[in-house]
Amino acid sequence: MAELKRVAVLISGRGSNLGALIAAARQPGYPAELALVLSNRADAAGLERAREAGIATAVVESRPFGRDRAGFEAAMQAKLDEAGIGLIALAGFMRVLTEGFVTRWAGRMLNIHPSILPAFPGLDTHARALAAGVRLHGCTVHFVTPGVDEGPVIAQAAVSVLPEDDEDALAARVLAQEHRIYPAALAWVASGAARLVDGRVVLKTTPAEGAFVNPLPAFAGLPRETA
Template identity: 60%
Template sequence: MPAPRSRVAVLVSGRGSNMAALIDAAAQPDFPAEIAAVISNRPNAGALAIAERAGVPTAVVDHKAFASREEFDAALDAELRRVAPDIVCFAGFLRLLTPGFIEKWEGRMLNIHPALLPSFKGLDTHARALKTGVKLHGCTVHLVTAEMDAGPIIAQAAVPVLDGDDEDALAARVLAAEHRLYPRALAAWARGEARLVDGRVTTASAADEPPALIWP
């Protein structure tokens, strides 16, 4: 009998392209996780319509309806507990959460960041990568901790920075990598192939050393 699939809640704020990649992956019968709910802090987020078309339950916890971060986080926590996910995936969720919320869900929250952490934490990652002249850029899936963009790294994907790239061109290349990386990282985490050991994520399927990506 196949192992039960992990229940996943996806938190979104915008268009939801990474969420859509997770929904598409979870539609495959051998994927080890199901998307149980999509929750947005913005009622007009485009991700909600995408999720609804895919038959995924949605909910809105509008941050503007609350007087403080603590009140919003309490309402989000209540909605997550109603859904009862095993894993919470941040997919363009544009809210900094309080330490109290992080503590309740720590070890179960995944985020994708558009840079090769620990480089370029925070915003404007593509512009900063171009300014510094790096030859490789990319994206990172990591566990969410109280320190922004500092949680243990689960998986990364690198893309070349090409001569003549502007911010939009580089962002598009990284986004395509995100759509491949996030489902793969979620699957590894849901299967237990990737797990937290002494503050670092070890991955059973990464035993074979891949060839180096060299650019140019």
């Protein structure tokens, strides 16, 4: 059996998607191990969730660094190196990373965003979707690149925008989809089924023997299983 990829999940708050990743990583055959949960806030609720799950945690407070983003990231990198991390999953990490840090982790750092990118990058996506009158909204897992919410797409899921929707109702349905596609996308990357090649995501759709079986139904032309 191939060695599990060691993953660090970076959070700033409650870590809702962290819970979904923890649950997936407990499944037999999942190709990644959540080896570290790192936060830029000592009061992030997701740290306790990680501790309860037996996952190592670390805190690198961003505020003391002020505008020294490189110094902050160097301190984070030291924690990542110490834990032997091979992949990073951002889960509500509320810091914009420098080009140098992003380049160092190119093809090995994922993010989940609550819209169908490239629509509605940035904040307040659900309110903006309602204001725009779109009929479909959703979420995207993508590789992180220096441009905010601009990286190549690994997976997406959509929900219908209903006439009676307010921001909270729409956000809740999108979050349910986030919890489905993020664990699957991380599994695809960890197993090599999804790779970043020349700025595009290349998918390998033929599952290997003993591969992790994606619990999602097939959607958007993405593989049901990872190789």
